[in-house]
Amino acid sequence: xxxxxxxxxxxxxxxxxxxxxxxxxxxxxxxxxxxxxxxxxxxxxxxxxxxxxxxxxxxxxxxxxxxxxxxxxxxxxxxxxxxxxx
Ligand SMILES: [Zn+2]
Numbered sequence: 001x002x003x004x005x006x007x008x009x010x011x012x013x014x015x016x017x018x019x020x021x022x023x024x025x026x027x028x029x030x031x032x033x034x035x036x037x038x039x040x041x042x043x044x045x046x047x048x049x050x051x052x053x054x055x056x057x058x059x060x061x062x063x064x065x066x067x068x069x070x071x072x073x074x075x076x077x078x079x080x081x082x083x084x085x086x
Contacts, residue, residue, distance in 0.1 A: 024048075037062045 010018065025046045032041035040059035049068045056063045 033066055033068075035060060035062065036064060 009015075028047040030044050030046055033043045033045055034040065035042040035057040038057060038060040040057055042057045042064070043053060043055045043066060045053075045066075045068050051069070052065055052067055054063060054065045
């Protein structure tokens with residue numbers, strides 16, 4: 001399954017953007033969103049993520065469109081319920 005993919009260093013401008021992005025998420029909470037088909041952690045979502053993301057699962061290869069905000073609400077609700085029962 002080896003593919004010949006040419007990998008080259010990103011341009012200086014792009015490398016700067018990558019550095020900035022890493023710095024921007026350094027203090028943000030990250031959570032993993034699981035593939036709805038196989039349960040594999042497919043994407044990492046940060047606190048400032050908004051909108052829709054399309055991702056391909058590395059494990060089963062299925063592509064899914066995630067609505068990041070909707071899933072956040074869902075996950076927050078799941079986390080909050082047990083605490084409220086204390
Ligand atoms: Zn999957």
